[in-house]
Amino acid sequence: GSTVDAAARICAKAQGGQILASETVRGIVGAAKDLQFRDRGRFRLKGFPERWRLLEVAWQEEAQPAAAPVLAERTPYVGREEERAELRRLMEQAIAGRGSIVLIRGEPGVGKTRLAQELVLEARKHGMFDSTGRCYEMEGSPPYIPYIEMLQQSLRRGPAGFRIALGENAGEIAKILPELRQVFDDIPPPLELPPEQERLYLFNSIREFLERVSHTLPLLHVLDDLHWADDATLQLLQHIARHQDKMPVLTVATYRDIELDAARPFAQTLESLVRQRLAHRIALKPLPETGVEAMLRALTGQPPPPALVQAIYRETEGNPFFVEEVFQHLLEQGRLLDSEGRWRPDLQVGELDVPEGVRLVISRRLERVSEDCRTALTDAAVVGRDFGFQMLQALTELSADRLLDAIDEAERANLIVAADDVPPAEGDRALEARFRFAHELIRQTLISGLSLPRRQRLHLRVAETMEQVYGKGAEAYAADMAHHLYQAGAGADPATTARYLVLAGDQALHSAAFAEALKDYDAAFALQPSGDLASRAGLLYKRGLARRSLSSRWDEALPDWREAASLYERLGDKEAAGRVFDAMCQQLLWGLRYEEAAELGQRGLALLGGRDSTYRCRLLGWGGLTLSAAGYYSAGDGMIRRGLAMADRLGDVNLRGSALGAAAVHHWCYGQVRESADAGLKGGELLLQAGNLWDFASGSNFVATSLLALGRVDESVKVWSESSPLASRLGHRAASGVEFQVALLREGDIDAAEASGREALERLTNDEDDATTWVALAFLGFTHFWRGRWQDALAVFDEVTKVQPTGAPAGHGEAFTMLVRAYLGDRERVPGHLRHLRC
Numbered sequence: 044g045s046t047v048d049a050a051a052r053i054c055a056k057a058q059g060g061q062i063l064a065s066e067t068v069r070g071i072v073g074a075a076k077d078l079q080f081r082d083r084g085r086f087r088l089k090g091f092p093e094r095w096r097l098l099e100v101a102w103q104e105e106a107q108p109a110a111a112p113v114l115a116e117r118t119p120y121v122g123r124e125e126e127r128a129e130l131r132r133l134m135e136q137a138i139a140g141r142g143s144i145v146l147i148r149g150e151p152g153v154g155k156t157r158l159a160q161e162l163v164l165e166a167r168k169h170g171m172f173d174s175t176g177r178c179y180e181m182e183g184s185p186p187y188i189p190y191i192e193m194l195q196q197s198l199r200r201g202p203a204g205f206r207i208a209l210g211e212n213a214g215e216i217a218k219i220l221p222e223l224r225q226v227f228d229d230i231p232p233p234l235e236l237p238p239e240q241e242r243l244y245l246f247n248s249i250r251e252f253l254e255r256v257s258h259t260l261p262l263l264h265v266l267d268d269l270h271w272a273d274d275a276t277l278q279l280l281q282h283i284a285r286h287q288d289k290m291p292v293l294t295v296a297t298y299r300d301i302e303l304d305a306a307r308p309f310a311q312t313l314e315s316l317v318r319q320r321l322a323h324r325i326a327l328k329p330l331p332e333t334g335v336e337a338m339l340r341a342l343t344g345q346p347p348p349p350a351l352v353q354a355i356y357r358e359t360e361g362n363p364f365f366v367e368e369v370f371q372h373l374l375e376q377g378r379l380l381d382s383e384g385r386w387r388p389d390l391q392v393g394e395l396d397v398p399e400g401v402r403l404v405i406s407r408r409l410e411r412v413s414e415d416c417r418t419a420l421t422d423a424a425v426v427g428r429d430f431g432f433q434m435l436q437a438l439t440e441l442s443a444d445r446l447l448d449a450i451d452e453a454e455r456a457n458l459i460v461a462a463d464d465v466p467p468a469e470g471d472r473a474l475e476a477r478f479r480f481a482h483e484l485i486r487q488t489l490i491s492g493l494s495l496p497r498r499q500r501l502h503l504r505v506a507e508t509m510e511q512v513y514g515k516g517a518e519a520y521a522a523d524m525a526h527h528l529y530q531a532g533a534g535a536d537p538a539t540t541a542r543y544l545v546l547a548g549d550q551a552l553h554s555a556a557f558a559e560a561l562k563d564y565d566a567a568f569a570l571q572p573s574g575d576l577a578s579r580a581g582l583l584y585k586r587g588l589a590r591r592s593l594s595s596r597w598d599e600a601l602p603d604w605r606e607a608a609s610l611y612e613r614l615g616d617k618e619a620a621g622r623v624f625d626a627m628c629q630q631l632l633w634g635l636r637y638e639e640a641a642e643l644g645q646r647g648l649a650l651l652g653g654r655d656s657t658y659r660c661r662l663l664g665w666g667g668l669t670l671s672a673a674g675y676y677s678a679g680d681g682m683i684r685r686g687l688a689m690a691d692r693l694g695d696v697n698l699r700g701s702a703l704g705a706a707a708v709h710h711w712c713y714g715q716v717r718e719s720a721d722a723g724l725k726g727g728e729l730l731l732q733a734g735n736l737w738d739f740a741s742g743s744n745f746v747a748t749s750l751l752a753l754g755r756v757d758e759s760v761k762v763w764s765e766s767s768p769l770a771s772r773l774g775h776r777a778a779s780g781v782e783f784q785v786a787l788l789r790e791g792d793i794d795a796a797e798a799s800g801r802e803a804l805e806r807l808t809n810d811e812d813d814a815t816t817w818v819a820l821a822f823l824g825f826t827h828f829w830r831g832r833w834q835d836a837l838a839v840f841d842e843v844t845k846v847q848p849t850g851a852p853a854g855h856g857e858a859f860t861m862l863v864r865a866y867l868g869d870r871e872r873v874p875g876h877l878r879h880l881r882c
């Protein structure tokens with residue numbers, strides 16, 4: 044039965060003269076005095092789902108044969124003293140609470156990953172918690188993949204502690220790791236937020252998670268192969284970076300520095316991290332000749348002949364991966380060592396004929412495995428970064444038995460490794476062994492040997508198999524499915540490919556990975572049948588959502604939305620058109636383009652007709668506020684009142700809350716502070732009741748200022764203290780920067796106001812201006828003013844005049860300037876200011 048099977052498998056793992064035993068055997072033998080067991084680690088045995096711990100029985104104490112120089116164990120680490128010292132220093136700083144990011148760069152195979160792994164070993168000795176996430180070259184890996192991997196690892200290490208660390212952010216984090224909902228049944232649904240805020244809220248959630256994890260144990264987070272990172276991952280990294288100096292978290296990111304295209308988001312991220320002094324850098328060079336010698340010595344346990352060192356150094360230029368590959372190649376050919384495991388005395392340098400490039404070395408290694416093994420590996424290379432047995436079986440023409448042998452062979456040849464850290468995504472795959480290529484270069488070499496038609500056919504088969512295996516569940520893997528179908532080219536049905544691309548885009552949008560969503564929607568666009576107008580309109584609307592959330596180019600959303608709106612108009616779908624107009628109008632208001640917003644609001648209203656409806660009501664509120672902010676008081680006021688009345692008739696709490704919120708901002712714009720406070724307080728209550736936290740936070744700021752102007756200081760502080768922490772949790776920039784205002788009111792803390800103003804200045808210099816920067820700047824000006832630093836105050840208010848928006852908020856900068864000049868007794872210029880402000 045299975046015992047005999049296991050015995051045979053264990054036997055096959057042993058080398059000549061070696062005795063291997065299972066843990067059971069050790070248990071039975073007990074502590075026999077004359078028998079020693081040495082732990083050889085865990086092994087995968089064919090036909091057994093679990094890995095087995097195997098123990099070597101030491102039976103020949105005297106005259107031990109030289110340890111077989113195989114690469115199954117990795118090469119003992121050599122050199123890199125300086126780099127390790129620097130990393131150690133940063134690690135100690137992180138443990139002391141001052142975390143940072145360190146970027147390790149270098150050519151492929153130079154040892155970036157290994158250096159990070161060595162640091163992980165040290166970190167564990169220091170009691171740090173560690174996790175490693177990788178990025179992949181493959182299209183089709185989900186956004187945030189290295190962070191997802193980090194979360195998965197933490198989950199596996201201790202679900203109970205993990206749940207605590209998730210805290211109240213569980214609902215958000217489950218967006219990028221849906222399997223959490225299967226593990227824990229107490230995860231609330233994520234908050235409903237406008238898409239552009241979803242991302243910030245998600246980011247804050249992950250940051251808070253890291254804070255909680257690192258609160259218990261300092262954390263080492265390795266991000267491997269960052270050059271392949273998706274845009275969302277890069278954004279998240281930058282977001283966390285800004286807070287890292289106050290967290291005991293060291294992030295070590297590795298990347299290949301060849302072929303860095305300066306325009307790519309990755310290059311920009313690097314530049315911005317470095318410019319803001321948020322990251323340290325280590326450039327890893329190839330090993331010197333002495334390093335190659337040390338490696339060869341470590342690999343064989345004996346000093347290598349100098350001629351061999353020179354030859355290998357010359358061919359590999361000190362790249363450790365190449366050294367290992369060339370070494371393994373020569374070894375397998377029996378060129379290096381004699382049967383005793385010693386250097387062959389007849390070793391001739393000329394005889395070595397070290398192959399040219401490493402691709403060649405890998406190809407040679409691949410040539411040495413059996414035909415079956417090579418076929419299986421080539422198929423697997425198309426599947427992707429990791430693959431399971433079931434998928435491979437569906438792909439290859441090999442029988443199950445031959446495939447098992449082929450996989451065994453590939454594992455023995457160190458071409459693939461067990462992918463233990465990739466957890467099965469579904470119950471039915473839990474027992475399935477998964478594998479990963481030992482190095483990405485191996486996978487690339489295999490792929491490059493495939494002809495295009497064959498590659499396309501394989502991609503199609505992968506997609507078909509996924510559909511077979513997962514059934515409807517394949518939609519959960521939409522990104523992967525879309526990738527394979529897309530790569531399959533003409534062989535795949537364009538409509539199906541488009542459907543999966545849209546699904547993948549939706550999933551990306553849902554997890555606030557906007558650049559990825561945009562890429563998917565763009566690809567879908569090219570494939571969608573042109574006659575299907577409703578689908579086209581839907582896609583345009585969604586692509587618009589992705590575009591407007593990419594803050595730097597939000598206005599690219601408008602052409603999409605305009606077209607979507609006219610398509611919906613043509614199709615007679617008023618509800619959908621109303622939704623698009625609502626989105627356009629809000630977005631333009633946020634972007635301070637009141638005229639266009641007002642015009643679109645009008646068009647939307649005209650289209651929706653006179654009947655009461657949700658979108659009509661929203662458009663009245665937004666459109667009214669737009670007019671009001673643009674300076675048309677009565678027109679705006681009228682619309683906002685109609686919106687309020689409609690919300691009352693519709694009896695929808697959320698709509699009423701939002702309409703009152705719009706009214707509060709409208710009155711605030713014109714200094715009608717009593718009306719503003721009344722509407723805002725009532726609206727806030729309703730919005731809280733409806734769970735619309737976002738709109739609640741948006742309004743609070745205005746209500747609090749109005750209350751303050753009314754002299755109701757305690758109430759004002761109360762509103763601010765409640766809404767400010769909420770706003771920063773939501774990533775609501777406009778409302779979250781008010782901590783200092785609260786501090787100022789409560790304790791007269793002018794320093795807090797000054798610090799916040801300086802941050803705003805920095806944002807401006809970094810070109811990250813937003814609609815609220817000018818408010819923080821104004822406060823900075825006032826801190827100067829209160830301290831009697833007139834000239835500094837004037838300079839800052841000058842800046843305020845330049846950046847403040849037009850429309851209702853206009854004039855603040857000049858008014859402040861006039862105030863300072865009045866204090867300075869400038870009789871000449873003040874009257875001029877006043878006249879100008881009046882008109």
Ligand SMILES: Nc1ncnc2c1ncn2[C@@H]1O[C@H](COP(=O)(O)OP(=O)(O)OP(=O)(O)O)[C@@H](O)[C@H]1O
Pocket residue numbers: 117118119120121122123149150151152153154155156157158268297298299338363364367483
């Ligand atoms: N200092 C070293 N001592 C011994 N072995 C090393 C050393 N540096 C790297 N290696 C070995 O060389 C191989 C390549 O290293 P590694 O995978 O870290 O390269 P990399 O820079 O991450 O490459 P890539 O850009 O392709 O990911 C690994 O097998 C690693 O164990």
Ligand SMILES: [Mg+2]
Pocket residue numbers: 155156157267268297
């Ligand atoms: Mg690497």
